[in-house]
Amino acid sequence: MGEAILEVKGLKKHYPVxxxxxxxxxxxxxxxxxxxxxxxxxxxxxGLVGESGCGKTTTAKMVLLQEEATEGxxxxxxxxxxxxxPAEKRKHRGLVQAVFQDPYSSLSPRMKVGRIIAEPIVxxxxxxxxxxxxxxxELLDLVGLRPDAGDLFPHEFxxxxxxxxxxxxALASNPSFIVLDEPVxxxxxxxxxxxxxxxxxxxxxxKVSYLLIAHDLAVVQHMSETIxxxxxxxxxxxxxxxxxxxxxxHPYTKALLSASLAAHPRDLKEEIVLKGEVPSPLNPPTGCxxxxxxxxxxxxxxxxVPQMIEVGSNHKVACHKL
Amino acid sequence: MTxxxxxxxxxxxxxxxxxxxxxxxxxxxxxxxxxxxxxxGLVGESGSGKSVTxxxxxxxxxxxxxxxxxxxxxxxxxNLLDLSEKQMDALRGKNISMVLQDPMTSLNPLFTIGFQxxxxxxxxxxxxxxxxxxxxxxxxxxxxxxxxxxxVHEYPxxxxxxxxxxxxxxxxxxxxxxxxxxDEPTTALDVTIQAQYIRLLKEIQQQSDLAMIIxxxxxxxxxxxxxxxxxxxxGKIVESASTxxxxxxxxHPYTIALMNSLPKMGAxxxxxxxxxxxxxxxxxxxxxxxxxPRCPQAIDICSKxxxxxxxxxxxxxxxxxxxxxxx
Amino acid sequence: MTSxxxxxxxxxxxxxxxxxxxxxxxxxxxxxxxxxxxxxGIFLICGIFGDFLISQDPLRNNLKxxxxxxxxxxxxxxxxxxxxxxxxxxxxxxxxSGASVSLQVGFVxxxxxxxxxxxFGLIAGYLGGKxxxxxxRTCDIVLSMPYMMVAIALVAILGPxxxxxxxxxxxxxxxxxxxxxxxxxLRVKEGDFVHLAVLAGxxxxxxxxxxxxxxIVNTLIIMATLQLGSVIIAEAGLSFLGLGVPPPEPAWxxxxxxxxxxMFDSWWISFWPGLAxxxxxxxxxxxxDWLRVRLDPKFRQT
Numbered sequence: 001m002g003e004a005i006l007e008v009k010g011l012k013k014h015y016p017v018x019x020x021x022x023x024x025x026x027x028x029x030x031x032x033x034x035x036x037x038x039x040x041x042x043x044x045x046x047g048l049v050g051e052s053g054c055g056k057t058t059t060a061k062m063v064l065l066q067e068e069a070t071e072g073x074x075x076x077x078x079x080x081x082x083x084x085x086p087a088e089k090r091k092h093r094g095l096v097q098a099v100f101q102d103p104y105s106s107l108s109p110r111m112k113v114g115r116i117i118a119e120p121i122v123x124x125x126x127x128x129x130x131x132x133x134x135x136x137x138e139l140l141d142l143v144g145l146r147p148d149a150g151d152l153f154p155h156e157f158x159x160x161x162x163x164x165x166x167x168x169x170a171l172a173s174n175p176s177f178i179v180l181d182e183p184v185x186x187x188x189x190x191x192x193x194x195x196x197x198x199x200x201x202x203x204x205x206x207k208v209s210y211l212l213i214a215h216d217l218a219v220v221q222h223m224s225e226t227i228x229x230x231x232x233x234x235x236x237x238x239x240x241x242x243x244x245x246x247x248x249x250h251p252y253t254k255a256l257l258s259a260s261l262a263a264h265p266r267d268l269k270e271e272i273v274l275k276g277e278v279p280s281p282l283n284p285p286t287g288c289x290x291x292x293x294x295x296x297x298x299x300x301x302x303x304x305v306p307q308m309i310e311v312g313s314n315h316k317v318a319c320h321k322l
Numbered sequence: 323m324t325x326x327x328x329x330x331x332x333x334x335x336x337x338x339x340x341x342x343x344x345x346x347x348x349x350x351x352x353x354x355x356x357x358x359x360x361x362x363g364l365v366g367e368s369g370s371g372k373s374v375t376x377x378x379x380x381x382x383x384x385x386x387x388x389x390x391x392x393x394x395x396x397x398x399x400x401n402l403l404d405l406s407e408k409q410m411d412a413l414r415g416k417n418i419s420m421v422l423q424d425p426m427t428s429l430n431p432l433f434t435i436g437f438q439x440x441x442x443x444x445x446x447x448x449x450x451x452x453x454x455x456x457x458x459x460x461x462x463x464x465x466x467x468x469x470x471x472x473x474v475h476e477y478p479x480x481x482x483x484x485x486x487x488x489x490x491x492x493x494x495x496x497x498x499x500x501x502x503x504x505d506e507p508t509t510a511l512d513v514t515i516q517a518q519y520i521r522l523l524k525e526i527q528q529q530s531d532l533a534m535i536i537x538x539x540x541x542x543x544x545x546x547x548x549x550x551x552x553x554x555x556x557g558k559i560v561e562s563a564s565t566x567x568x569x570x571x572x573x574h575p576y577t578i579a580l581m582n583s584l585p586k587m588g589a590x591x592x593x594x595x596x597x598x599x600x601x602x603x604x605x606x607x608x609x610x611x612x613x614x615p616r617c618p619q620a621i622d623i624c625s626k627x628x629x630x631x632x633x634x635x636x637x638x639x640x641x642x643x644x645x646x647x648x649x
Numbered sequence: 650m651t652s653x654x655x656x657x658x659x660x661x662x663x664x665x666x667x668x669x670x671x672x673x674x675x676x677x678x679x680x681x682x683x684x685x686x687x688x689x690g691i692f693l694i695c696g697i698f699g700d701f702l703i704s705q706d707p708l709r710n711n712l713k714x715x716x717x718x719x720x721x722x723x724x725x726x727x728x729x730x731x732x733x734x735x736x737x738x739x740x741x742x743x744x745x746s747g748a749s750v751s752l753q754v755g756f757v758x759x760x761x762x763x764x765x766x767x768x769f770g771l772i773a774g775y776l777g778g779k780x781x782x783x784x785x786r787t788c789d790i791v792l793s794m795p796y797m798m799v800a801i802a803l804v805a806i807l808g809p810x811x812x813x814x815x816x817x818x819x820x821x822x823x824x825x826x827x828x829x830x831x832x833x834x835l836r837v838k839e840g841d842f843v844h845l846a847v848l849a850g851x852x853x854x855x856x857x858x859x860x861x862x863x864x865i866v867n868t869l870i871i872m873a874t875l876q877l878g879s880v881i882i883a884e885a886g887l888s889f890l891g892l893g894v895p896p897p898e899p900a901w902x903x904x905x906x907x908x909x910x911x912m913f914d915s916w917w918i919s920f921w922p923g924l925a926x927x928x929x930x931x932x933x934x935x936x937x938d939w940l941r942v943r944l945d946p947k948f949r950q951t
Binding site for chain 3: 064066090091093094096097098100101102105106107108109110111116119120123124166169172173
């Protein structure tokens with residue numbers, strides 16, 4: 001289990017901001033992702049957590065090759081997939097699948113569920129009708145849906161059931177890696193547990209690796225072995241799940257944790273409430289981008305960008321207080 | 323008689339929607355009370371009826387699709403369900419205000435912030451333009467909106483989600499209402515912004531003795547913001563208690579199951595506790611207790627008759643046959 | 650295997666579903682708007698089976714029965730229920746035959762213009778870029794041309810015939826579809842399921858045909874229904890001007906034109922075809938509106 005399935009190094013995504021309609025002059029860039037490094041081990045879940053605008057969704061898009069990285073490399077099973085030509089990209093696609101947030105938009109309203117699930121296999125093109133039928137039945141069973149569910153249309157299912165269909169589809173082509181982009185946040189609270197259990201069971205049985213993107217720290221913590229905390233396009237802390245909970249080091253991580261505790265009313269005393277708002281990615285602050293809101297900021301924070309430093313086994317932080 | 327000082331008293335409220343598939347009993351006999359300065363949380367999942375309850379209180383349920391078919395909503399000596407539309411218009415925004423979930427669609431994209439925040443003043447208070455402008459500035463300051471003098475000329479799309487929610491709240495609080503109803507006010511906000519917003523609301527509440535009803539599915543918000551909680555399922559309140567009491571001694575199987583199924587930070591659970599099945603179809607509710615089909619502790623009588631309300635402790639009530647049977 | 654939560658709530662057994670399909674159709678039929686369906690039903694029957702319904706030869710001139718009024722008026726006869734025209738031809742028979750012309754032209758134009766419009770709408774909406782610009786600018790040009798004048802000019806060049814009429818109306822008609830369907834494509838392609846299809850390795854053509862097209866078909870059907878009405882009016886208008894279906898083949902537009910000189914005395918010559926045009930086009934519009942209401946909200950559950 002020590003082998004890396006995905007390695008990301010120095011990954012950046014800058015969207016140019018241009019002025020003028022004809023002579024589009026670049027006046028700046030939105031630094032959606034500005035240099036992140038992380039590794040995902042085979043069979044494990046890496047959770048990427050952060051608030052809106054932190055770049056986690058953009059990272060997911062780059063890993064899925066939906067967006068092309070401006071800089072940096074993405075290595076999948078050792079192979080550099082950062083800038084693949086279109087034909088190779090299509091071939092790569094069977095190996096990495098995704099489950100998205102909105103169960104209503106993830107399934108084509110006009111396709112029967114069975115066809116939806118079989119789509120990745122049909123596209124690959126090398127299975128007979130009988131094999132496909134069998135695979136659909138297998139997958140429906142795997143995600144806990146009745147075998148005749150394949151004949152129904154998506155609108156006949158609830159949100160949680162649709163998400164199961166989306167998961168079944170993601171598994172159809174036997175991927176070794178699945179990107180989960182907010183897989184449960186659009187679901188009812190009592191359904192979330194069902195889906196999370198399902199995802200974890202699948203991981204245990206099929207040894208799939210996950211990149212989990214979520215804003216709910218409790219969900220990420222429950223499902224991930226390693227967690228990366230992002231703020232404004234940068235990774236501020238990476239740690240093992242338990243480690244992050246017990247020894248949060250970066251001030252932003254601490255604030256995030258304190259705000260995320262589905263606590264008991266008794267635990268409210270040490271709440272850290274950040275001041276201000278998330279700055280615009282067009283015009284980030286100097287030095288450490290978090291410093292204007294940081295309760296532990298010092299002089300150097302406004303000047304120098306902090307580097308990632310190891311503070312423990314599998315625990316890295318980018319902060320000047322170290 | 324002991325509750326005569328209640329600011330708001332809802333008694334056996336029933337709201338039904340008439341759809342092609344049948345009558346949807348969205349709110350099916352909900353009763354609670356609210357005092358000055360306190361915050362009541364209505365917790366439940368989608369379809370529990372918590373939002374419809376709030377819309378029923380301020381009578382924003384549209385006929386012929388939906389209708390408030392029974393019960394009373396007592397506020398300031400009047401039954402709100404008996405008032406005329408004109409009287410309700412005078413009440414909304416002035417005595418009882420509401421903040422909705424999505425700050426983006428709550429604001430009109432075509433008008434400036436200043437224009438929109440001034441609206442409640444123009445509607446309910448006969449003040450001159452200058453006085454209104456001043457009040458708007460004051461209100462924006464109260465809600466910690468930086469540089470309000472500049473903000474009044476800006477448009478909603480120029481603001482962040484958290485800022486928009488504060489502006490919407492400014493509009494709701496403009497005429498110093500006695501009750502603020504907030505329907506999932508933090509769901510669309512980032513976690514750290516949620517914390518800011520709740521803290522702000524609590525401060526304002528303390529200053530003006532405001533009573534709040536917060537509708538949410540998030541127990542974290544309940545813990546931070548609410549004094550009392552009512553848990554709703556399929557249009558009924560299944561358990562009601564003070565927040566501390568509910569977190570310490572949840573008794574209704576649904577409440578317990580819901581709290582258990584939440585992933586908790588630092589908990590070493592491998593598999594989460596799940597509630598089997600799906601949320602109920604409100605147009606075809608089962609006989610007896612609506613939660614019975616999914617209840618791990620259901621007994622025979624649960625699918626025959628709806629349990630009466632039992633009092634566990636002072637202020638802690640719930641409806642379940644298990645307790646009735648002395649469990 | 651580990652235990653998974655089995656969803657026991659999909660309790661629609663396969664047996665029930667087959668039964669309910671028939672029931673579903675019957676219930677759906679009961680909800681159809683009566684008036685438009687009735688009129689269009691008659692229109693279709695006349696158009697397809699017209700030859701079996703007419704009692705007189707629509708082309709036969711009968712100079713002895715010129716300008717006979719409808720049968721309930723003085724001088725009328727039950728042989729010519731709706732009267733005869735200036736050449737003694739039975740109006741009712743010509744009306745029924747004319748339905749066939751309007752129907753043929755209408756359907757063929759709608760199908761071809763729709764097909765071309767869908768394809769260009771898909772390409773412009775999904776592929777974007779230069780293709781989008783070219784197609785959209787072409788649409789702009791086509792749509793800004795004054796319909797009638799262009800039709801007249803083209804007929805002058807190509808000569809009046811039923812086939813040419815179809816070609817002209819298709820050339821003028823596809824742009825409306827392309828434009829509207831392109832915006833539908835833009836909306837649909839943002840759906841996660843399209844992204845997921847791409848992620849599964851689907852080619853662009855597959856995405857357009859299998860994923861996007863079925864989700865814009867509703868709009869296409871609604872547009873086609875409404876367009877049918879406009880095509881019939883266009884055909885009638887051109888025939889009225891003598892540029893459509895050439896005589897003596899009966900077409901409602903030319904029948905109206907025939908009666909122009911007799912409007913005050915023999916009103917029935919223009920009146921019946923005019924009424925027919927109005928009823929059919931009105932029914933198309935009503936049906937289109939009804940479809941729009943019926944198909945949209947259910948489909949847009951996303």
